[in-house]
Amino acid sequence: MKQLKSDFFQQDDVLQIAQDLIGMELVSRVGGEYCSGIIIETEAYRHYGDKACHSHAGKRTPRNESMYMEGGIAYVYLCYGIHHLFNIVCNRSGKADAVLIRALMPLEGKEVMQQRLGGMKKRKDHELCNGPGKLSKALGINRTFDRHLLDAIDADLFILDSKRMEVAPLVARPRIGIDYAEEDAFLPWRWYPKGSKYISKP
DNA sequence: CGGCTGATTCGCT
């Protein structure tokens, strides 16, 4: 089991990277607490041919500037003014692709996740990281992690090439919440293992 | 500057 390095994220095909990430382990160290989970659900966003992508047609804003940096850094942005959504920048500098992590199967730090989410008394495992905003909250990921290099040796947020999880065949479905992307809203660029109970809500 | 929308989630009806 080893930390995923930038050359993995700098491959040219973000659709393939999004699929290959499923089954790997995302780890955070925040406030001295380790939390981790197996990546279960991902979505790919590509800088060309994808109107849903924040960098579509070369769009640049202060918010998405990190997308234009090298593959292997985090792109964390605020959605609906409330939720921090965690993406991994892919491809080479200037080819602003990203993979959104939408759900995890929690492994370590479940008590801490429960605490950070607050609310109801006791959440089942599959209710701790089943959504992009939720998993960020559970793992303590916020905008201070934007531009964070995931392959740094002392990274507080990184990915392990975990073989602990035998993953079922992947299902491809349209992405969530991007109706504004017109015909590209139908692209089946969201993946998860068939039958998984850890995916985000339908 | 006001108004609208969004890669969402939670709680109440």
Added chain:
DNA sequence: GCGAATCAGCCGC
């Protein structure tokens, strides 16, 4: 199933 929470980006005045 609906509305609120509440910020960045964009468009029109």
